[in-house]
Amino acid sequence: MSTTQFTGLMASLTRQRGVLGCLVVSERDGIIVDADVRTGVDDAAVAALAAALYRRARLCSEAAGLATVNFLQLEAEHGHICAAGRDDLVAVVVAEKGAPVAQLRTAILQAVELLA
Amino acid sequence: MSDDIRRLSDELARDPSSLVFIQLGEELRRSGQLDLAMRVAVRGLERHANDADAHDLLARIHVDRAELTAAHEEWSTVLELAPGHLGAQKGVGYVLFKQGRLVEAERYLSAASEQNDGDPSISTALHMVRRMLHFSESAAAGTAGDTASAVDPEPPAEAGRRVEEEARRLFAEILGEGEQTALLLDASGLVTAGVYITEDGRDVAQEVGASLAGIRDDAARASAQLGLGKWASVTFETEVATVAMAPVHEDSLVLVAAARSVPLGLVRRVLLQCGRRAGAWLETTS
Numbered sequence: 001m002s003t004t005q006f007t008g009l010m011a012s013l014t015r016q017r018g019v020l021g022c023l024v025v026s027e028r029d030g031i032i033v034d035a036d037v038r039t040g041v042d043d044a045a046v047a048a049l050a051a052a053l054y055r056r057a058r059l060c061s062e063a064a065g066l067a068t069v070n071f072l073q074l075e076a077e078h079g080h081i082c083a084a085g086r087d088d089l090v091a092v093v094v095a096e097k098g099a100p101v102a103q104l105r106t107a108i109l110q111a112v113e114l115l116a
Numbered sequence: 117m118s119d120d121i122r123r124l125s126d127e128l129a130r131d132p133s134s135l136v137f138i139q140l141g142e143e144l145r146r147s148g149q150l151d152l153a154m155r156v157a158v159r160g161l162e163r164h165a166n167d168a169d170a171h172d173l174l175a176r177i178h179v180d181r182a183e184l185t186a187a188h189e190e191w192s193t194v195l196e197l198a199p200g201h202l203g204a205q206k207g208v209g210y211v212l213f214k215q216g217r218l219v220e221a222e223r224y225l226s227a228a229s230e231q232n233d234g235d236p237s238i239s240t241a242l243h244m245v246r247r248m249l250h251f252s253e254s255a256a257a258g259t260a261g262d263t264a265s266a267v268d269p270e271p272p273a274e275a276g277r278r279v280e281e282e283a284r285r286l287f288a289e290i291l292g293e294g295e296q297t298a299l300l301l302d303a304s305g306l307v308t309a310g311v312y313i314t315e316d317g318r319d320v321a322q323e324v325g326a327s328l329a330g331i332r333d334d335a336a337r338a339s340a341q342l343g344l345g346k347w348a349s350v351t352f353e354t355e356v357a358t359v360a361m362a363p364v365h366e367d368s369l370v371l372v373a374a375a376r377s378v379p380l381g382l383v384r385r386v387l388l389q390c391g392r393r394a395g396a397w398l399e400t401t402s
Binding site for chain 2: 066
């Protein structure tokens with residue numbers, strides 16, 4: 001497997017307990033920049049949908065004058081999507097229900113510092 | 117003149133008996149050229165007097181010209197020609213609501229809602245009318261003596277003001293004086309209840325709602341696509357605030373925004389309470 005400038009970032013996230021996959025996507029168009037997901041996870045769909053959610057959060061934040069969005073979490077019956085962005089790039093993590101979200105939040109916020 | 121209007125005008129000029137006048141009239145209406153739209157609709161109806169959609173167009177032009185009685189007559193004609201016509205039911209409901217005839221408005225809007233349950237403009241209007249009816253009836257019951265028939269119900273304007281106030285203050289008790297606010301949004305992002313006042317005193321509820329239109333669908337699609345089941349909440353953190361939202365009822369969304377100093381767990385607890393309150397409020401009129 002080839003390494004990219006995001007390999008280290010994704011490795012730090014995929015080794016967290018309960019993580020099913022990690023991606024770096026462009027917020028503007030939902031295109032995958034890099035991805036490391038388990039078989040069965042539709043990475044293109046995750047990328048597009050997570051980018052759309054993040055974009056809406058950013059627009060809402062702008063409308064309410066709440067400054068920059070740092071972190072987003074979608075909680076569902078059987079798992080979570082967590083995302084953190086910098087400039088146009090967003091790191092996205094898909095995790096199963098039992099994943100320690102507070103740890104994941106810290107990890108993704110640290111990891112996103114490497115996005116540029 | 118827009119390209120669409122020019123194209124439709126050319127088409128109508130080529131075939132004056134064409135039904136394209138309905139599209140042309142609608143485009144003209146939307147662009148605010150009401151006199152021209154009216155001429156097109158009236159001339160078209162000379163050839164197609166029994167076309168329900170043409171009468172529907174004329175009714176909408178009348179509404180835009182604030183001619184509510186004429187609009188009502190046109191929509192009545194539509195319902196004679198095409199019983200159950202969705203646009204006419206919605207339109208008559210709107211006119212009756214504006215005229216303060218709430219009981220009749222509720223009947224037409226209910227019928228429209230049964231036909232198109234997913235139209236947020238109908239469900240929001242219906243909710244408003246039912247809450248106004250609730251206040252009108254409560255006022256009448258509260259002042260009724262032995263001569264119930266002589267009791268005047270609360271005037272629609274007063275009932276409307278009370279519904280607006282009730283909606284604005286729906287979450288006030290839960291939020292208290294804390295650094296947090298809450299909104300209830302319908303499927304198209306329109307504010308149904310709550311307020312969102314910024315630090316500098318601006319009410320940005322509508323802007324926030326508009327920016328979130330469709331987020332419920334996005335969240336549902338993302339969860340479904342990943343096999344995560346139903347989505348329960350979306351939370352995002354900014355440099356100064358935490359914003360959390362959750363689905364309510366069939367097509368609404370409740371949102372809580374709190375200062376960053378408020379612990380995330382508390383924000384979620386408030387979200388849960390606001391969701392329950394909003395659900396109960398919507399349930400009373402569904």
